[in-house]
Amino acid sequence: MFELLGIPPQALFGQLLLGLINGSFYAILSLGLAIIFGLLNIINFAHGAQYMLGAFFSWVLLAYFGIGYWPALIIVPIIVGAFGIVLERTMISRLYHLDHLYGLLLTFGLALIIQGLVRNQYGISGLPYAIPPQLAGGQNLGFMFLPNYRGWVVVASLVVCLATWFVIEKTRLGAYLRAATENPTLVGAFGINVPRMIMLTYGFGVALAAFAGVLAAPVYSVNPNMGADLIIVVFAVVVIGGMGSILGSIVTGFGLGIIEGLTKVFYPEASSVIIFVIMAIVLLVKPAGLFGKAA
Amino acid sequence: MSTVTQTPTAPAGQSAASTPALHIAIFLALLAAGLLAPFMLYPVFVMKVLCFALFACAFNLLLGYGGLLSFGHAAYFGGASYVAAHAAKVWGVTPEVSLLLGVLAAAALGLVIGSLAIRRQGIYFAMITLAFAQMVYFFSIQAPFTGGEDGIQSVPRGDLFGLVSLHSDMSLYFFVLAITLGGILLIYRIIHSPFGQVLKAIRENEPRAISLGYRVNRYKLAVFVLSAALAGLAGATKSMVFQLASLTDVHWSMSGEVVLMTLIGGMGTVFGPIVGATVIVTMQNYLATFGAWVTVIQGVIFVLTVLLFREGFVGVISKWIKKPL
Numbered sequence: 001m002f003e004l005l006g007i008p009p010q011a012l013f014g015q016l017l018l019g020l021i022n023g024s025f026y027a028i029l030s031l032g033l034a035i036i037f038g039l040l041n042i043i044n045f046a047h048g049a050q051y052m053l054g055a056f057f058s059w060v061l062l063a064y065f066g067i068g069y070w071p072a073l074i075i076v077p078i079i080v081g082a083f084g085i086v087l088e089r090t091m092i093s094r095l096y097h098l099d100h101l102y103g104l105l106l107t108f109g110l111a112l113i114i115q116g117l118v119r120n121q122y123g124i125s126g127l128p129y130a131i132p133p134q135l136a137g138g139q140n141l142g143f144m145f146l147p148n149y150r151g152w153v154v155v156a157s158l159v160v161c162l163a164t165w166f167v168i169e170k171t172r173l174g175a176y177l178r179a180a181t182e183n184p185t186l187v188g189a190f191g192i193n194v195p196r197m198i199m200l201t202y203g204f205g206v207a208l209a210a211f212a213g214v215l216a217a218p219v220y221s222v223n224p225n226m227g228a229d230l231i232i233v234v235f236a237v238v239v240i241g242g243m244g245s246i247l248g249s250i251v252t253g254f255g256l257g258i259i260e261g262l263t264k265v266f267y268p269e270a271s272s273v274i275i276f277v278i279m280a281i282v283l284l285v286k287p288a289g290l291f292g293k294a295a
Numbered sequence: 296m297s298t299v300t301q302t303p304t305a306p307a308g309q310s311a312a313s314t315p316a317l318h319i320a321i322f323l324a325l326l327a328a329g330l331l332a333p334f335m336l337y338p339v340f341v342m343k344v345l346c347f348a349l350f351a352c353a354f355n356l357l358l359g360y361g362g363l364l365s366f367g368h369a370a371y372f373g374g375a376s377y378v379a380a381h382a383a384k385v386w387g388v389t390p391e392v393s394l395l396l397g398v399l400a401a402a403a404l405g406l407v408i409g410s411l412a413i414r415r416q417g418i419y420f421a422m423i424t425l426a427f428a429q430m431v432y433f434f435s436i437q438a439p440f441t442g443g444e445d446g447i448q449s450v451p452r453g454d455l456f457g458l459v460s461l462h463s464d465m466s467l468y469f470f471v472l473a474i475t476l477g478g479i480l481l482i483y484r485i486i487h488s489p490f491g492q493v494l495k496a497i498r499e500n501e502p503r504a505i506s507l508g509y510r511v512n513r514y515k516l517a518v519f520v521l522s523a524a525l526a527g528l529a530g531a532t533k534s535m536v537f538q539l540a541s542l543t544d545v546h547w548s549m550s551g552e553v554v555l556m557t558l559i560g561g562m563g564t565v566f567g568p569i570v571g572a573t574v575i576v577t578m579q580n581y582l583a584t585f586g587a588w589v590t591v592i593q594g595v596i597f598v599l600t601v602l603l604f605r606e607g608f609v610g611v612i613s614k615w616i617k618k619p620l
Contacts, residue, residue: 109597116590236426276430287414
């Protein structure tokens with residue numbers, strides 16, 4: 001076998017694939033954060049907890065109701081999204097007239113509650129979730145072995161991200177959404193029900209997080225802390241990309257995942273901090289973020 | 296309850312003549328309570344309250360008076376506790392030197408992180424500080440001197456200036472009390488200095504402060520470093536009390552706890568964080584047997600405070616008596 005920069009290609013491409021998978025989750029989650037932030041002006045700290053709920057509900061559906069992976073992929077985002085809508089209506093909507101930081105604090109509290117409840121019920125050791133039989137096994141690509149499920153995760157998240165981008169940038173609904181982001185009062189004056197749109201947007205952002213959770217369930221072990229650790233990295237991703245552009249979030253998410261994967265190959269000690277280092281550099285060079293508009 | 300102001304502040308009317316007298320009276324009452332407490336309560340518990348009171352006051356200096364929400368103050372608290380513990384245990388320095396080293400480390404960390412974080416505002420500022428604190432956390436897991444999951448254990452308390460033994464809980468208690476009250480008085484002085492007034496001006500209206508010729512970013516960075524250094528003092532002291540520096544102190548949940556303490560006590564008030572720290576530490580003490588429920592209860596308190604009780608205990612009292620506290 002040939003070697004690349006002294007690294008066996010199996011290891012290189014294997015880590016690259018892992019990076020791409022992490023990147024898929026960064027992309028979906030930062031996309032959800034950006035959509036919610038655009039319209040609600042809050043940072044949804046509970047995003048990680050809602051992602052974790054997605055993974056947990058798919059486990060619960062399988063363990064208690066015998067409902068498998070494919071239905072869960074549809075059902076779980078709807079359940080968790082509806083839960084998000086309830087949160088938005090009962091609590092978050094009371095804070096719109098206040099400083100944005102209160103939204104952050106409230107959703108932080110919600111994240112603590114959700115994580116604590118799940119931990120009480122199921123402990124902190126991970127629960128296993130089997131890969132659906134249709135996606136078991138893998139392909140030998142010659143230079144590397146590609147597990148089918150991992151390939152599916154990357155494709156599915158790309159499709160979801162691009163579909164979201166299409167809806168927001170190219171459809172009438174998306175046009176309303178973008179208009180309401182710019183000037184909610186004016187859009188309301190045109191007879192569009194802005195509060196309902198805000199509610200549905202939050203629900204959709206949460207559903208995206210839950211969808212990522214279902215995708216993640218067979219890859220990572222399902223445990224109450226899986227979201228908390230991830231969401232902080234996603235915050236860094238959001239700072240790097242800037243929340244101004246949908247495509248920007250997607251590109252940044254995948255790009256940083258790949259960079260993180262490569263770091264694991266070439267300098268593993270730095271792999272857990274590389275994204276934060278990149279964030280520091282971006283703040284020095286382009287404080288508004290790579291795709292952000294200067295404030 | 297539906298204030299639209301940026302941060303809930305104590306009522307105006309700073310110049311009320313009786314206010315300083317009231318504050319002096321409260322400080323004397325705190326001193327008296329602090330002197331009596333170890334004879335009635337378990338000293339280590341009171342010391343824990345004191346450390347967190349100082350931590351919350353340091354945090355409140357940044358949030359309540361600078362208007363900057365840092366979600367990563369555990370980095371300075373825990374970072375300083377590691378440095379102080381390492382200095383005391385491995386280098387064998389005396390307590391005052393190890394505390395000083397801890398404070399310097401926290402200030403240096405605050406200078407680096409602060410100078411990056413102040414490049415963005417509001418929500419981004421919170422996310423950046425949180426992300427850098429997580430970086431410090433990952434560093435603490437990997438670094439050779441932190442002891443990983445075990446932390447730095449059985450840190451010697453040592454002899455103050457090489458003379459006064461701090462090994463008994465009682466002698467250490469009065470040292471910790473002096474540090475805490477000294478730190479809080481320093482914060483009080485900072486708030487009421489011209490520097491503190493400029494900070495309030497920046498918090499209320501940043502563009503206007505800029506137009507008045509203030510170099511806003513320097514003020515922000517200065518208060519960030521001060522807050523980090525004082526949080527470091529609290530963390531270094533805590534490592535001395537418990538003779539332990541561990542990952543708990545640098546974890547993001549610690550950053551959340553100090554936000555909660557400040558919020559529930561009343562942000563932007565001098566005495567609020569002390570009340571908040573007392574409430575939360577006492578609660579944790581009594582609920583320790585409930586395990587993970589503590590997290591749930593803290594989350595519930597967080598949510599209820601943000602929704603219904605944004606002024607906090609001291610903020611509400613301050614509104615009643617129409618005097619800033």
